Amino acid sequence: MNAYMASVIEQVKKRNAGEPEFIQTVEEVFHSIEKVVETHPEYEKTGLLERLVEPERGISFRVTWVDDAGKVQVNRGFRVQFSSAIGPYKGGLRFHPSVYIGIIKFLGFEQIFKNSLTGLPIGGGKGGSDFDPRGKSDMEIMRFCQAFMTELYRHIGPDVDVPAGDIGVGGREIGFLYGQYKRIKGVWENGVLTGKNLEFGGSLIRPEATGFGATYYVNEVLTHLGDTMKGKTVAISGFGNVAWGVCQKVTELGGKVVTISGPDGYVYDPDGVVTEEKIEYLVEMRLSGRDRVQDYADKFGCKFVPKTKPWEVKVDICMPCATQNEINMDEAQKIINNGTKYYIEVANMPTTNEALAFIQGKGLVVGPSKAVNAGGVAVSALEMAQNSMRYNWSSEEVDAKLKGIMKNIHAVSVEAAEEYGLGYDLVAGANIAGFKKVAAAMMAQGLV
Ligand SMILES: NC(=O)C1=CN([C@@H]2O[C@H](COP(=O)(O)OP(=O)(O)OC[C@H]3O[C@@H](n4cnc5c(N)ncnc54)[C@H](OP(=O)(O)O)[C@@H]3O)[C@@H](O)[C@H]2O)C=CC1
Numbered sequence: 001m002n003a004y005m006a007s008v009i010e011q012v013k014k015r016n017a018g019e020p021e022f023i024q025t026v027e028e029v030f031h032s033i034e035k036v037v038e039t040h041p042e043y044e045k046t047g048l049l050e051r052l053v054e055p056e057r058g059i060s061f062r063v064t065w066v067d068d069a070g071k072v073q074v075n076r077g078f079r080v081q082f083s084s085a086i087g088p089y090k091g092g093l094r095f096h097p098s099v100y101i102g103i104i105k106f107l108g109f110e111q112i113f114k115n116s117l118t119g120l121p122i123g124g125g126k127g128g129s130d131f132d133p134r135g136k137s138d139m140e141i142m143r144f145c146q147a148f149m150t151e152l153y154r155h156i157g158p159d160v161d162v163p164a165g166d167i168g169v170g171g172r173e174i175g176f177l178y179g180q181y182k183r184i185k186g187v188w189e190n191g192v193l194t195g196k197n198l199e200f201g202g203s204l205i206r207p208e209a210t211g212f213g214a215t216y217y218v219n220e221v222l223t224h225l226g227d228t229m230k231g232k233t234v235a236i237s238g239f240g241n242v243a244w245g246v247c248q249k250v251t252e253l254g255g256k257v258v259t260i261s262g263p264d265g266y267v268y269d270p271d272g273v274v275t276e277e278k279i280e281y282l283v284e285m286r287l288s289g290r291d292r293v294q295d296y297a298d299k300f301g302c303k304f305v306p307k308t309k310p311w312e313v314k315v316d317i318c319m320p321c322a323t324q325n326e327i328n329m330d331e332a333q334k335i336i337n338n339g340t341k342y343y344i345e346v347a348n349m350p351t352t353n354e355a356l357a358f359i360q361g362k363g364l365v366v367g368p369s370k371a372v373n374a375g376g377v378a379v380s381a382l383e384m385a386q387n388s389m390r391y392n393w394s395s396e397e398v399d400a401k402l403k404g405i406m407k408n409i410h411a412v413s414v415e416a417a418e419e420y421g422l423g424y425d426l427v428a429g430a431n432i433a434g435f436k437k438v439a440a441a442m443m444a445q446g447l448v
């Protein structure tokens with residue numbers, strides 16, 4: 001790596017010691033954009049990379065709430081407003097016990113480039129809490145969300161920062177958060193959050209957008225390579241919001257998802273998660289708050305493998321849909337041994353940098369998460385547009401726009417990789433295309 005970029009990485013490591021996920025994503029992006037930075041000496045003169053890796057603003061706050069037993073609970077809340085170079089900060093909220101500032105910064109940094117790739121005017125941000133929703137009653141979730149928003153409201157707004165869902169945050173939580181925002185502000189500003197229910201300004205297709213978008217992206221890859229989804233077997237991890245959207249769209253396109261997974265293990269369903277009943281059951285399992293995928297195997301009479309990830313199953317396409325760094329070198333080796341041809345990241349940063357390089361080195365076609373899962377935030381931006389217009393598009397209209405956005409993300413990634421002589425490298429292409437737009441906006445806006 002060139003001296004300028006190496007020195008910025010050194011600084012990132014020093015300043016953010018104890019935040020390995022954040023350091024990992026910075027290294028991953030820098031690895032891809034080296035050739036771009038080399039042809040733009042003005043980036044070094046203006047400290048562009050140093051500015052890019054430092055959030056514009058970050059807040060950490062106490063969230064005090066009372067559980068059903070009357071006991072006072074204290075959690076930690078975060079919002080990192082990473083970059084407003086191309087639009088208001090935009091990105092989800094994650095409620096999970098593993099959340100700490102390093103997770104929020106890694107997700108916020110990824111969001112900058114992902115949001116840029118959508119072609120829509122949205123900057124990068126992310127937030128969340130170490131609150132564990134598992135086993136909590138609706139009332140506990142509501143009290144937590146109200147307490148969280150009681151601090152967050154002063155930092156967000158439809159033209160400032162627009163949070164949405166991520167792991168542990170779905171329509172129910174967004175509803176409680178919006179109710180509290182409205183109560184405090186006393187105005188109808190539903191563009192402040194996305195992922196809302198339809199009755200108060202949500203967009204059709206938002207719940208399924210990440211999974212649908214990911215599948216549209218895979219379809220672009222297959223078409224580009226003269227292949228098709230028809231008859232393909234697909235392994236996925238996770239069983240949440242993203243996973244069920246993938247199951248539904250893969251089925252529609254003629255493929256078959258044969259695995260799902262949870263913290264308890266994975267399910268192998270050779271007939272595929274293809275019927276409406278099975279897909280609806282995934283949604284039910286997630287809403288139950290039990291976080292157990294074995295329930296699916298028990299209900300539909302298929303194989304359950306405890307405490308194991310699904311990558312040992314032989315399939316044509318692997319699509320990790322659960323969480324960060326779920327694929328390390330051991331899991332990557334299994335994917336290679338199975339002769340899988342397409343490795344498509346859907347969860348945010350599901351692959352360690354070492355495993356990603358290994359998989360790419362073995363010649364698999366790799367779709368990077370920033371590009372593949374961008375359909376979720378893209379439809380969130382369409383929700384913002386509908387809220388501003390005080391109007392709703394039909395599901396056909398939103399779906400057509402989503403399809404167009406995913407097609408374009410693939411196309412600009414291909415073009416960017418080719419421009420720098422990198423061939424069909426979708427990882428580098430996505431990073432370069434996302435970065436170039438943000439860098440151009442930063443250069444035009446002066447030293448901020
Ligand atoms: N929802 C959206 O619109 C978008 C989501 N994504 C990404 O897609 C992925 C799946 O999201 P979603 O469908 O909502 O999630 P899921 O409902 O599938 O839940 C994630 C799963 O990952 C498990 N997990 C294991 N380790 C961790 C960890 N360290 N942190 C968090 N979860 C962990 C969780 O189990 P356990 O709780 O037991 O650990 C849970 O089963 C995530 O990476 C998310 O960031 C990306 C773009 C948009």
Ligand SMILES: O=C(O)CCC(=O)C(=O)O
Pocket residue numbers: 090091092093114162163164165166194348373374376377378380
């Ligand atoms: O819809 C959004 O604003 C954010 C989705 C998200 O958190 C993500 O893209 O990882």
